[in-house]
Amino acid sequence: MAYDKFEILKSTAVPLPIENVDTDQIIPARFLKATERKGFGDNLFRDWRYNPDNTIKEEFVLNNPVYKGKILVGGRNFGSGSSREHAAWAVYDYGFRCVVSSFFADIFRGNCLNIGVLPVQVSAEFLDIIYKAIEADPTTELEINLGNQTITILESGEKESFDINDYKKENMLNGYDDIDYLTKMKEEIQDFASKRPF
Amino acid sequence: MSTTLFDKVWDSHVVRKIKDGPDVFFIDRHLIHEVTSPVAFLGLKSRNNTVIYPERTFATADHNTPTINQHLPVEDPLSANQLKALEENSAEWGISHWGLGHEKNGIVHVVGPEYGITLPGATIVCGDSHTSTHGAFGAIAFGIGTSEVEMVLTSQCIMQPKPKKMRINITGGLGKGVTPKDVALFIISKLTTSGATGYFVEYSGDVFKQMSMEGRMTVCNLSIEMGARGGIIAPDEKTFEYVKGRLFAPKGEAWDTAMTYWKTLSTDEDAVFDKELTFDGSEIEPMITYGTNPGMGTGISQNIPNAEDVEGGVATYKKSLGYMGFAEGEAMIGKHVDYVFIGSCTNGRIEDFRAFASIVKGRKKAENITAWLVPGSHIVEAAIKEEGLLDIFHEAGFVLREPGCSACLAMNDDKVPAGKVAVSTSNRNFEGRQGPGSKTLLASPLVAAATAVTGVVTDPRTLL
Numbered sequence: 001m002a003y004d005k006f007e008i009l010k011s012t013a014v015p016l017p018i019e020n021v022d023t024d025q026i027i028p029a030r031f032l033k034a035t036e037r038k039g040f041g042d043n044l045f046r047d048w049r050y051n052p053d054n055t056i057k058e059e060f061v062l063n064n065p066v067y068k069g070k071i072l073v074g075g076r077n078f079g080s081g082s083s084r085e086h087a088a089w090a091v092y093d094y095g096f097r098c099v100v101s102s103f104f105a106d107i108f109r110g111n112c113l114n115i116g117v118l119p120v121q122v123s124a125e126f127l128d129i130i131y132k133a134i135e136a137d138p139t140t141e142l143e144i145n146l147g148n149q150t151i152t153i154l155e156s157g158e159k160e161s162f163d164i165n166d167y168k169k170e171n172m173l174n175g176y177d178d179i180d181y182l183t184k185m186k187e188e189i190q191d192f193a194s195k196r197p198f
Numbered sequence: 199m200s201t202t203l204f205d206k207v208w209d210s211h212v213v214r215k216i217k218d219g220p221d222v223f224f225i226d227r228h229l230i231h232e233v234t235s236p237v238a239f240l241g242l243k244s245r246n247n248t249v250i251y252p253e254r255t256f257a258t259a260d261h262n263t264p265t266i267n268q269h270l271p272v273e274d275p276l277s278a279n280q281l282k283a284l285e286e287n288s289a290e291w292g293i294s295h296w297g298l299g300h301e302k303n304g305i306v307h308v309v310g311p312e313y314g315i316t317l318p319g320a321t322i323v324c325g326d327s328h329t330s331t332h333g334a335f336g337a338i339a340f341g342i343g344t345s346e347v348e349m350v351l352t353s354q355c356i357m358q359p360k361p362k363k364m365r366i367n368i369t370g371g372l373g374k375g376v377t378p379k380d381v382a383l384f385i386i387s388k389l390t391t392s393g394a395t396g397y398f399v400e401y402s403g404d405v406f407k408q409m410s411m412e413g414r415m416t417v418c419n420l421s422i423e424m425g426a427r428g429g430i431i432a433p434d435e436k437t438f439e440y441v442k443g444r445l446f447a448p449k450g451e452a453w454d455t456a457m458t459y460w461k462t463l464s465t466d467e468d469a470v471f472d473k474e475l476t477f478d479g480s481e482i483e484p485m486i487t488y489g490t491n492p493g494m495g496t497g498i499s500q501n502i503p504n505a506e507d508v509e510g511g512v513a514t515y516k517k518s519l520g521y522m523g524f525a526e527g528e529a530m531i532g533k534h535v536d537y538v539f540i541g542s543c544t545n546g547r548i549e550d551f552r553a554f555a556s557i558v559k560g561r562k563k564a565e566n567i568t569a570w571l572v573p574g575s576h577i578v579e580a581a582i583k584e585e586g587l588l589d590i591f592h593e594a595g596f597v598l599r600e601p602g603c604s605a606c607l608a609m610n611d612d613k614v615p616a617g618k619v620a621v622s623t624s625n626r627n628f629e630g631r632q633g634p635g636s637k638t639l640l641a642s643p644l645v646a647a648a649t650a651v652t653g654v655v656t657d658p659r660t661l662l
Contacts, residue, residue, distance in 0.1 A: 019514040020391055020491050024628040029607040033262065033276035035236035035283045047630050052616060075514065077392040080425065080491070081628060082607075083327040083341035084234065106361075106395055106427055107327060111343035165359065167219025177345070182353035183247065185214065185222065189353055192213045192224055193251065197456060198317060198448055 003116030005175040009097055009144040010154070012069035015134045016061055021074050022081035023108060027090040029082075040086055041093030062094075066138045073130055074101045079108025088112045098144050100151065102127040113168050114177060120144060120151055126160045129153070146172060200466035203432050204363055204398050207338045207463065211321045213355055220357040226320040228255040228350045229306045230293070232262065232284040233609070234325025238348035239287040247352040249291040254354060256315055257288045258296040260305045262609040265572050265599040268298055277610065291351075304575025304601040307331040307543035311415065312577050314444025318433035318460040323350060328543045328625060329428070330421040334414035335441065336433035336463045338398070341422065361427050362472040364397040365465075368405035370479040375659040377553065378413030379545060379623065379642035381405060382420035383485035383495045388477070390509055391493035395425030397473065400465060405479040406431055411440045412549040419544045420625055423492040432464040484658055486530050487627050487640040490518040494627070498645060498657050502528050521629050522637050530655050533639075537620035538569045538650040539632070540643050541599075542606040545623035546574030548581045550643040555587045557647035557661050563595035564653030570612055571596055572604040594651070608633045621649045 031043040048060050056063050072091065078101040079087060088111040091099060097117060102124045109119045122130070133140045133153050141154040146169060152159040164172075171177060182189075201209075214222040230238075235257070242249070249255065262277040272278040281298060288295035296302040302309060307328055310316045318336035323329060325347045332339035346356045366385060386393075399421055406414060414431050421429030438457065441447045448456045483497040496503065502519070504526045505512045519525065524533075540546075540554050551573065563569055571591060573579040579601060582588050588598055605612040606624035608631065614620045616635025623646050627638035641649075644658035651661070 017513075018517065019511050022491065022626075022628045024607075024626065024631050028630055028634070029261075029609045030634075032233050032609065033274075033280055035280055036240060037237045047634055052634060075511070077395070077425070080391055081327065081626065083325060083329075083343055085237075085325075085343035085345060088343070103392060103395070105392065105425060107341055107343065110358075111345065114343060114345035165219050167216050167357075178357045179241075179245065179247075179345075179349055179352065181357065182222070182349055182355055183245075186250075186353065189213055189222075189224070189250070189355055193354060196224070196226060197459065198226060198320065198452070 003175055003177065006097065006116060006118055006146055006172040008146070009070060010141055011071050012139055013071035013073050013100070013130070013134060013142050014061055014067045014069055015131055016072060016074045017131050019075040020077045020080055023079060023084055023087040024081055026079065026087040027084065032084060032086050037089055039093070040090040041095065044090040044094045070095060070097045071142055071144070072096045072099045073127070073134070074099060076101065076103045076124070078104050080105040083107045085111045085115065088115050088117055092117050100127070100130065113172070116172065116175070118144065118146065118172060120162045122151060122160050122162060129158055200469040202363055202465040202469045202471065203336065203400055203463055204338065204430055207319055207321070207336070208360055220359045222355050223358045224321065224355055225323050225350050226254065227315055227322045229310055229315070229322065229324035229329070230255060230257045230347065231306050231324070231326065232259045232280040234344050235287065235347055236280060236283045238344050238351060241348040242351055249293065249351045251354050252292040255293045255351065257284055257293050258303055258306050258309055259284055259298050261603045261607065263298050263602040264611055265602045265604045268600045272298070301576055304577070305543045305546060305603055307419065308546055308574030308578065311335065312444070312575055314441055314447030317441060317447065317456070318437060319463050323356065327422045328419050330426070331415050331419040331543055333418040333421065333428050333430040334411060335437055336430060336460070338428065338430065340428040361398040362396055363400070364394055364426070364473040364475070365400045365402055365471045367403035367474070367476040368479045369403050369476060370405065371408070372405060372479050372482060375484050375644055375662055376482050377642040377644055378409055378416040380482055380485045382417045383487065383492065383640060384482045385477070386420065386424045386492050387485070387495040389424045389493070391423060391491045392425040394421070397426050399426045399429045401429055401431050407434070410549060411436055412547045415547065416544055420492070423625060433460050484642060484645050486645060486655060488522065488524055488530060490521055490627055490629050492625065492627060492640060494518065495640065496530065498530055498655070500530070502526055502530065531657055533655040534619065535621050535639070535649050535654060536566065536568065536618040537614050538567050538646050539572070539605045539620055539622040539624060540646050541570065541572030541574065541604050542624035543574065544625045545643050546572060546578065548578050550623065551578070551582050551587055552585070553643040554647040555590045557644060557658060558594040558596065558651055559590045561594055561651040563650055566653045567650050569596050569650050570599060570605055572599045573601050575601050605632050607631060621646050621655065
């Protein structure tokens with residue numbers, strides 16, 4: 001499923017300064033039973049957002065009305081664990097278009113890129129600067145410029161550049177996905193397959 | 199130029215290289231299950247695409263299947279719906295489907311090798327991170343997301359940047375009571391849960407040479423838990439012996455051709471890795487985890503480390519211990535346990551049940567323990583019966599369940615209740631992994647068995 005183009009995103013951000021946030025926290029396995037890609041945002045961070053009786057855990061950041069926006073700022077090693085793309089769907093479906101962290105787990109990062117959520121990896125120092133800026137003023141806006149590969153804290157102008165390979169960058173800028181690419185090279189793949197020993 | 203085993207297999211599967219982008223990477227064999235495939239089939243349809251090579255895809259149901267009364271209809275309507283979707287999608291596209299009740303049904307990473315779907319030098323993917331298991335055969339195998347499942351269905355390819363290469367050598371031998379699970383938990387405790395992110399790991403050295411195929415599967419299975427995309431072990435006579443004659447393995451002339459190729463699959467002597475680590479096998483003791491990620495593990499005779507002595511943030515570490523209800527400096531041995539789970543794609547094979555039986559034989563299950571013994575497949579289940587292990591289990595007060603992922607991830611009915619502590623042979627101890635509010639201690643089948651008969655965390659070396 002191709003997705004919306006991603007060029008420049010300007011938004012406030014939600015801070016989640018916890019390390020090793022795993023995909024079982026992002027979306028617990030018991031919510032993976034859908035056969036359609038619908039409604040995953042409701043269960044994003046389910047067990048951190050809600051008590052077992054479904055009442056709200058007020059101390060959790062997503063339940064604090066002060067923090068909102070399309071950017072989630074997570075701690076080091078964000079998205080470790082399972083390959084469930086449902087984790088990236090939940091992040092997207094909740095309304096985030098970008099996740100910022102100082103380090104991402106591989107599969108989660110790939111899943112995000114495949115569905116149009118931009119993972120932005122910054123230095124540990126810059127991540128700390130972002131947290132402090134949001135803590136001082138939750139209305140702090142960040143600007144993610146994919147074309148320039150920069151992330152900027154708008155109030156202070158502090159800025160860092162981030163990496164993304166040219167292929168994925170073009171895809172996101174244009175809203176293309178890998179399936180668009182692969183279906184165009186069917187004959188080349190068939191030729192390759194015919195030579196495989198098993 | 200000298201190359202690694204990983205390079206040899208990877209490079210032979212690149213259909214096209216994209217400048218400053220991923221490789222278009224050919225997939226020999228694709229495993230699918232009920233949870234991560236339905237949306238991929240929907241995507242396929244919405245784009246009017248087709249399944250390009252249905253004979254290269256294999257479907258089995260495992261994640262949310264019940265592990266008792268499998269002959270009865272599945273009670274949970276959402277689970278039943280996913281199982282039905284897998285069955286219908288497989289039928290529509292001509293894909294082999296081993297659903298609930300089928301004689302070949304079982305955990306995808308257990309049945310793949312059992313039926314010779316897993317081969318040396320092959321590329322294997324599945325929408326499940328523990329696909330790394332199949333690397334034990336010298337295959338490149340890793341977990342993928344649902345968008346990628348759709349890519350493989352429609353093009354037999356995915357688009358992947360080539361990972362960096364790491365080699366982990368373990369020299370010497372292993373002590374009494376130390377199993378492949380302990381080797382893996384030891385490595386993860388040294389590297390942390392993100393220490394191998396961005397890498398594909400080759401396991402090398404005497405410990406892995408001497409290890410059985412089942413043990414190698416356990417080690418490769420857990421590669422993802424240190425962040426690695428996968429693990430790989432060079433195929434040898436043990437590997438070929440295991441594969442020979444299995445249902446989907448090459449036969450006759452095709453076997454001879456394959457063998458000629460497979461014998462070339464090893465790392466050249468002077469090949470260079472991006473990172474190389476060496477450990478001494480004799481330093482490893484039976485392991486257990488105390489926190490909420492698999493990197494938070496320690497030798498079972500050790501105490502829980504202080505926050506200052508571990509890598510990573512102090513706040514995150516304390517949050518983790520707070521969830522577990524443990525304190526820094528406490529001993530692991532003697533901790534109260536409520537549940538014991540043996541099974542999963544990590545430790546649900548026959549050798550694991552033999553190990554479990556070696557300790558519970560002649561003893562009795564502790565009264566405070568609820569035990570779930572869950573074979574990884576019907577082949578494992580049959581072997582447990584044929585080898586007389588079932589009698590040992592029954593005499594000791596244990597019951598054997600039917601194959602499935604079971605309590606590894608709490609998608610089915612096997613959930614550890616909130617606040618309860620489980621010693622589990624599975625792969626993840628994340629918060630709530632085995633049920634909301636559950637607390638998981640990851641360990642080997644021997645530690646699980648020792649704990650099951652004493653009711654508290656127990657060093658298996660005292661019972662061997």
